[in-house]
Amino acid sequence: MINQSERIRSMDTLRSIAILMVLLAHTVLGFGAPAGLAPIQLGGMGVDLFFVLSGWLLGGQLFKEMEQGQINIRRFWVRRWFRTLPAYYAVLFFTIGQQVFTKDDPAIPWQFFVFVQNYNYPLEIFSVSWSLAVEEQFYLFVAPFLAITIYLSPNLRLCVLVVLFLLPTFFRYMGWYETTAETHVRLDGCLMGVMLASIKYQQQWIWRLLVRYSGSIALTATVFCVLFFYQRWFPLSWLGDPGFLVRSLMFGAWVVYANSGGFARWYLYFPGSYYIATRSYAIYLLHPDAIAITNRLPLDLSFFPYMMVVFIISVIASELLYRIVEMPFMKLRSKTRMAH
Template identity: 35%
Template sequence: MKPISSRLYGLDTLRALAILLVFANHYVNFVTRRPTLGFVGEIGWAGVDLFFALSGYLIGNQIFAGMRRDAFSLPRFYARRLLRTLPNYYVVLALYAFWPVFSAGAHHAPWWQYLTFTLNFDLRPGTLFSHSWSLCVEEQFYMVLPAVALLAGAVRGAWRLRLAWALIAAGFVAGMLMRAHAWDDVRPPPGGNGTFYREIYYATLCRFDELLAGVALALMKNCHAGLWTRLTAWGNTTLALGVLLVGCAFRLFLADHFGRSETIFGYPLLALGFGLLVLSALSPGSLLHRVRVPGAASIAVWSYAIYLIHKQLCIVLARELTPLGLDPNMPAGVALLLAASILAGWVLYALVETPFMWLRERYVPADRGEKKPAAEAAGLRGAGS
């Protein structure tokens, strides 16, 4: 690992925030089934969307930077992506499949769907390892994105960038139209239902707004250097605007998570807010970029492993510890289960992810001999590249 001074503090902070939000949401929905953590637990599902925005930028930047240097390799991209995601994922999947204590007899989908990252297709809430739906959306998106980028890059002249931006804009519009169509078919009740989750919340074509926002930032950085320099000079302004827009989106979703307008327009609003936060994190003068939050870098590095294992681990531990007098609704119970999740994530990172990352860097370089700047490489390792 690079020295900590080479890391991008802002990206670390956002990624640590994302995993803590997800933890809070899963905790209140699957461990205590009570509003133990208040509105943070209720809105914590948006941590996944923050992960999407971060990954969209980091993976998009990898693709566009390589193309700009004429050094991007599609086979290497796919190989590096799979070496990053598969080892941890398959180890945790094996726990669900072969350790009865971990699975607790819950319903599972056909195993081929887990193995092929297609679980989110017609996924029923409550299915074993259901939170891997977000990994499915990411993997599907990143199987398509580089091929689309290369096709757009084949266009000559000024039309190349126009086409790229047109595709991003069309993606946002298409997402809204598909959610509108799906909502009109589902018409969920005020409290939502399983069909809403199957047809909208888990559906790839309805849930890539934040990924597109991150890709748009990467395109701007690599193809509009002057605009990027001007925007990153206003880091604290974009931080304030990002917080404001995310706050507005949270208020909409907390008022009615399953409403038609919220479903259609809430996710693009959240994408814009999170995109501005990522932009602020990359702006040298912003507080988000400059302030190092203690522990955030480590949690950011371990966040993928924590995401995979924390939910079921907390369910199992809460069941075992409650008879011993440890109430998961109390602060001590929350702290213990959070600490156990972080520790388990670290173990998974150290024993599984780290060796495969060494193999990836040793045998599958990102492109034809080019090296990333140290800070960018550190940010990529900590954000799911």
């Protein structure tokens, strides 16, 4: 576990923004997606921000190991699984339990146990888990890939990463997918994060150039992000919804600025970011249940009170999951030999 004093506050802010965007988008959907609010569902691209953050974090860890001459793939996997699997399986078994008690002939969703449900989309249960399948498949790929490239020059490795980054766009262009929940067409964000980590640790002159202009680039990305929402209410002929490539570039700009220097790293922050960021995984897992509970309450609410009820239930449920499941396993990870 990372001590709060060692955390980069700006990254907590980005994690908080990501989960709040997703929560808001799904809350609008749970409310019935009335015409005046439906455009906010674009907030679902907060998942893409999570992908970029994940690629950046894990890429950074692996490139630090690479500097020491070797990447320990087993340790990487063990650490990720201690962090992600306990809470995931806790919610999965809870979801299956609901199906057993409420359905006459519940099917055993075996795909969910091995994280391939995103290739069987749309999902009848645990719908948000498609993105977790993308993440887990990314974990299986990224460490062995970087370990294989350890003897390549940094320039050649970066070129390979650029090609990989562009492949999902090529696959989508060719139509080689059934849905955009499939991993091979949704890895733009993860690979953007890894690319940026590669630049930071192995291409210092490029990183310094990005940092020098990071404020302007991030501001431009933010303006476009606002415009993407705006154009859903007031359509602009020259702008539509952002594609996955554009999202990864936009959120990549945010990550660079968030790590550009002392001012951004410390002051790009709002109160509560640390709390929301540390509970963001649990909130992501449980907010659909919070929406379902809110919809069953005998209340006639306008959207804002409805949203607040969903948020409060999500936070309470996630706090329980965080303390009962996530924290004990993170402590166990710190004592496990294979995680060191």
